[in-house]
Amino acid sequence: MGRSQRSGQILFVIRTHLESVSSHSCYATALSFINGSTGQRSPPEWIMKTFCSVWLFLSLVELSPAPPVSQEPPLACRGPVDPALPQPETPEEMANTTGDLEPTHYPARRAATVALHYLNTRHGSPHMVFGLQQVHKASAEDVAAGGRNYSLDFSVTASPGGSPGPALRCSADVLFPRTEQHTPPDVQLRCEALQEINSTAEDEAFYQKYIAPDSAVSAQDLPDSYGNMSEEMQPFWRLGRVAASFIMLRESSENTELNMVQVANVTQQESSEKQLMLDYVVLLHDLPSQEITQWKLLASWSPDRGVRVLHTEWQPRCPHATKPPN
Amino acid sequence: MKGSVMSVLVVLALVAQDRLAGGQEHKSYDYTKYHTMDEISAWMNQMEKENPDVVSSMIYGQTYEKRNITLLKIGFTSATPKKAVWMDCGIHAREWIAPAFCQHFVKEILGSYQTDPKVKMLFENLDFYITPVLNMDGYIYSWKDNTTRLWRKSRSPGTGDCTCIGTDLNRNFNANWGMVGISRNCCSAVYNGPTPLSEPEAQAVTDFLVAHQNKLLCYLTIHSYGQQILVPYGHPNISAPNYDELMKVGRAAANAIKAVHGKSYKVGTPPDILYAFSGGSCDFARLTGIPYSFTFELRDEGKFSFILPEDQIQPTCEEVYQGAMSIINYIHDKNFRGSAITVTATLWTTLVASWISSANVF
Numbered sequence: 001m002g003r004s005q006r007s008g009q010i011l012f013v014i015r016t017h018l019e020s021v022s023s024h025s026c027y028a029t030a031l032s033f034i035n036g037s038t039g040q041r042s043p044p045e046w047i048m049k050t051f052c053s054v055w056l057f058l059s060l061v062e063l064s065p066a067p068p069v070s071q072e073p074p075l076a077c078r079g080p081v082d083p084a085l086p087q088p089e090t091p092e093e094m095a096n097t098t099g100d101l102e103p104t105h106y107p108a109r110r111a112a113t114v115a116l117h118y119l120n121t122r123h124g125s126p127h128m129v130f131g132l133q134q135v136h137k138a139s140a141e142d143v144a145a146g147g148r149n150y151s152l153d154f155s156v157t158a159s160p161g162g163s164p165g166p167a168l169r170c171s172a173d174v175l176f177p178r179t180e181q182h183t184p185p186d187v188q189l190r191c192e193a194l195q196e197i198n199s200t201a202e203d204e205a206f207y208q209k210y211i212a213p214d215s216a217v218s219a220q221d222l223p224d225s226y227g228n229m230s231e232e233m234q235p236f237w238r239l240g241r242v243a244a245s246f247i248m249l250r251e252s253s254e255n256t257e258l259n260m261v262q263v264a265n266v267t268q269q270e271s272s273e274k275q276l277m278l279d280y281v282v283l284l285h286d287l288p289s290q291e292i293t294q295w296k297l298l299a300s301w302s303p304d305r306g307v308r309v310l311h312t313e314w315q316p317r318c319p320h321a322t323k324p325p326n
Numbered sequence: 327m328k329g330s331v332m333s334v335l336v337v338l339a340l341v342a343q344d345r346l347a348g349g350q351e352h353k354s355y356d357y358t359k360y361h362t363m364d365e366i367s368a369w370m371n372q373m374e375k376e377n378p379d380v381v382s383s384m385i386y387g388q389t390y391e392k393r394n395i396t397l398l399k400i401g402f403t404s405a406t407p408k409k410a411v412w413m414d415c416g417i418h419a420r421e422w423i424a425p426a427f428c429q430h431f432v433k434e435i436l437g438s439y440q441t442d443p444k445v446k447m448l449f450e451n452l453d454f455y456i457t458p459v460l461n462m463d464g465y466i467y468s469w470k471d472n473t474t475r476l477w478r479k480s481r482s483p484g485t486g487d488c489t490c491i492g493t494d495l496n497r498n499f500n501a502n503w504g505m506v507g508i509s510r511n512c513c514s515a516v517y518n519g520p521t522p523l524s525e526p527e528a529q530a531v532t533d534f535l536v537a538h539q540n541k542l543l544c545y546l547t548i549h550s551y552g553q554q555i556l557v558p559y560g561h562p563n564i565s566a567p568n569y570d571e572l573m574k575v576g577r578a579a580a581n582a583i584k585a586v587h588g589k590s591y592k593v594g595t596p597p598d599i600l601y602a603f604s605g606g607s608c609d610f611a612r613l614t615g616i617p618y619s620f621t622f623e624l625r626d627e628g629k630f631s632f633i634l635p636e637d638q639i640q641p642t643c644e645e646v647y648q649g650a651m652s653i654i655n656y657i658h659d660k661n662f663r664g665s666a667i668t669v670t671a672t673l674w675t676t677l678v679a680s681w682i683s684s685a686n687v688f
Contacts, residue, residue, distance in 0.1 A: 104592045105599055113628075131629055134590070225475045226360055227635030259628035261476065283476065285631055287552075288601045290494075290515035292476050 098148065101138040108138035110257045111150035115172035117249040117258070118187040119156065124242030124307060126206045126235030127199035130156045133167050147177040148254065158197045168193060176254050184250040203303050206235050211271055211302075222263040236266050236278070239307065243299035244282045246309040257287035264294070275300035275308075281315070292317075357430050358640045360422050363466045366458055369429065370398060377436055379403070380449060387530020390482040391463045395530050398432060401453040409661060411544040411654055412616075414457040414531065417495045417607065419464030419477045420632045423624045423642055424548040428458040430643035431650065443669050448654065451662045453541075455534075461495055461527055476632060478515050480527060485520045488512035493519035496549075497603065498528040501610040502561045507596075507603025518605050531607060535614055543657050545611035545619040546650060551631045552623035553591045554599060555579055555649065558612035561604040562597035566612055569595075575656050576620065582652040586645035589625065596621075618657050622646060 101108040109132075116132045124130065137153040152172045158165040170191040177183040210217060222237040223229040229237055240263040248258040261283045269277035280297050298311040355369055374381045380400055387395040401408065415428035435454065439445045448454075459465050463481035467474050479492030490513035497508045497518035504510075508518040523529045535542065557572040559565070566572060576593040583591050592599050596606075600623075611619040625634055625642045634642070 102598070104594065106601065109599075132627065221472050223630065223633055223635065225469075225472060225633065227630055227633045227638070229635075259631050261631050262633060285476075289509075290478060292515075 098140045098142060101140055101150075103135040103138055106257070107140065107254065108135045108150070108152065110252075110254060111138065111140075111174045111176075112152050112154045112172070113257055113259075114174050114185050114249065114252045115152060115154070115170070115187055115189055116156060117245040117252065118172075118189055119170070119191065120242050120245040121249060121307065122189075123194060124238070124245065125199055125203050125303075126239050126301070127202040128197075129159050129238045129241050130168075131159065133157045143175065145177075146179070147175055150174045150176075156191065165197065168197070182251075182253065185252055187249070200303065202235075207276065207303050210268065210276055211274065213271070215268060215271075217266070217268040219266050220264065222266065237263055239278060239299065239301055240266060240280050240282055242307045243278075243280055243297055243309050244284060244295070246307075247282075247295055247297065247312055248284060255288060259285050259287070261285045261292065269298070272300070275302045275305065355433075357426070357433055357643070359636055360426060360639070361429070362469055363459060363462055366425060366429065367396075370396060370458065373398060373432060373436065380439065381436070384455075386534045387526055389461075389463045389527055390480055390525070393462045395457065395460065395462065395527060397455050397457040399453055399455055400432065400435060400449070402449045404450075407541060408451065408453050409543050410453040410455055410538060410541045411546070411657070412455045412535070412538075412542055412611075413546045413548065413650070414460045414607070415548040416457075416459040416465055417461055417527075417547060418549060419461050419468040419479070420475065421548075421550040421624075422465075422468070422632070423550045423634045423639065425459045425465065426639050427548050427624065427643050427646055428456055430639075431647060432456055432458070434647055443673065444655065447662075447669050448658055451658060452543075452654075455538075460531065463527075464492070479517070480525050482525060484512045485524075490517075493517055493525050495525055495528050496607055497605040498523060498525045499532065499605050499607050499610040501559075501606060501613050502564075502604035505604040506561060507601055508605060516603070522605070528607070532610065535611060535616065539614050539616065542611075542616045543618060543661060544654060545608065545616045546622065546653070547607050547611075547620075548622045548624065548646075550624040550634065551626055551628070552600065553589060553625060553627050554621075554623040555591055555593045556596050556600065556608065556621040556623065557594065558619055559609050560596040560602060560606045561609060562595075562602040568617060572618065572620070575618065575653055578656065579620075579649040579652040583645045583649040586648050587641045589645055591649070618653065620653065622649070 133155040135154040155167045173188040175186040244260040265281040267279045294315040296313040385394040415424040439449045468477045500522045503522040555576045580591045608621045
């Protein structure tokens with residue numbers, strides 16, 4: 001059988017299979033492989049082999065560059081994949097991460113990071129970005145509808161301006177659904193004294209300066225390779241961080257831990273309906289997979305309406321490739 | 327008119343003298359900035375030249391692109407074999423704060439061994455083997471332009487049909503290679519290589535650690551980011567026999583770090599506090615029998631992640647220095663208890679003697 005015939009047949013099988021099974025769940029499973037297990041027992045070998053072979057086939061074909069839940073590089077850049085794959089998370093291992101959680105361990109921290117992204121989408125501004133300070137208490141339980149809910153007691157730092165500000169105590173429920181297609185987590189959040197910290201004066205001054213009709217700010221690499229950034233650009237970096245939080249919140253799962261590394265580009269567009277309009281290209285880092293992903297987004301902001309993200313687009317980079325993909 | 331011309335000439339003369347005096351490079355070497363590989367190599371030569379009785383360099387391998395992987399061996403020379411501490415920085419190219427820390431560490435111990443009795447004792451009883459940049463190819467690539475800053479892996483080409491470059495060196499070691507926390511996709515950031523030790527950089531470290539395994543008491547590998555002190559193992563199903571002690575030592579180091587600038591570093595195994603992974607250098611070091619093996623993840627916790635601002639280099643290095651020294655001093659005192667007592671006695675004797683002599687003045 002000719003090589004091209006054979007691969008054509010394989011592709012047909014895979015494509016048919018994929019139409020019935022969403023690629024997103026495969027990515028979620030793939031990520032959980034990568035993260036490995038925290039449990040003590042390894043599953044029977046034949047189960048692993050079957051599961052791994054299925055996963056292998058599914059991961060071989062990516063039919064369209066849909067925004068990935070995992071941060072796997074696009075098909076065009078992939079090389080050959082070996083069948084020796086990491087183990088999946090077994091039921092026993094999953095059970096180990098319910099009940100009371102160790103606050104310094106990663107399951108609690110990942111859930112808190114999701115809550116933090118949510119907080120930034122709601123209350124972030126050009127002069128206010130929240131950071132995770134500490135998780136005090138955490139617990140997790142499986143819910144009837146399918147999924148796992150994390151209850152968290154944690155502190156965040158507010159950074160009005162640049163310097164670290166006071167710590168705020170928060171509690172949150174973060175629900176990670178278990179669906180075939182990736183569904184964003186659901187977050188319920190309460191933080192004390194949220195109304196008392198504000199950056200209204202600075203935000204207002206910033207708004208007045210850049211809402212002017214001839215304003216056309218444009219910048220690259222915030223921060224630059226040395227971590228440096230001009231003071232004038234910092235509010236644009238913060239807005240990028242807040243806008244990126246919409247994406248990070250949406251793309252999060254129990255197997256991701258996302259941070260924004262850099263604003264690669266920010267270009268001011270013509271203001272619309274009294275909103276500052278900003279085109280961003282941001283670079284995100286996922287800790288478990290160590291992948292960097294690039295996203296283009298269009299955000300609006302005003303002191304009244306806060307940050308809205310109007311459009312997002314995953315930009316496949318061909319990482320580490322020696323030749324262009326085709 | 328004449329006065330202003332004179333003052334301009336004076337200023338020019340001073341500037342010229344300053345430039346000419348730049349021969350003493352370590353005095354003007356800026357430890358608060360990130361440095362290129364060339365600058366770091368020149369600095370290493372300078373350290374060796376200026377401290378010939380305590381510093382020597384060793385080439386212990388070559389990178390894929392045929393660069394000499396070099397470490398600085400620091401300590402008093404001795405007729406008898408000495409125990410040793412290993413430190414490597416920059417296994418991952420984008421973690422620039424790590425090589426910055428190695429340079430700071432070298433500067434600190436060289437600047438204090440003559441005056442600080444504790445450091446002097448370390449120089450007597452231990453050798454430090456310090457590799458400021460292990461993944462030289464990757465580090466150089468990350469300096470190329472603003473699209474390469476976030477490179478992580480080595481720069482070896484893909485094998486077979488692979489069109490992507492690089493292997494994650496910290497998944498390539500012969501320590502449960504390929505079992506967890508890796509990807510077989512060669513484009514992935516955690517691709518563990520076609521085979522264990524396929525990467526010459528990982529092979530070089532392995533060869534050295536094995537050749538010196540009877541001497542090495544401590545293996546420290548420096549990374550970023552996350553503010554963590556990781557104890558073996560990265561693989562979830564095995565436990566180091568001295569886990570309790572490692573956790574105790576790690577926690578003491580975290581306390582020492584916090585005392586400097588208030589930063590909180592978490593302590594634990596990777597499967598607990600980060601993510602499970604195998605094939606790491608720290609796992610290999612511990613499996614080889616080096617009893618105290620730690621991975622440091624430096625600042626920050628995600629705000630700037632790999633692109634840590636230069637104004638945080640100094641405070642980060644200061645706090646991690648205390649953390650590393652806490653571990654090294656613990657190991658030293660445990661192994662050289664006699665010397666520790668001698669130094670303490672010497673200190674007390676000196677204090678009492680000076681008190682008595684000052685009292686006698688009156």
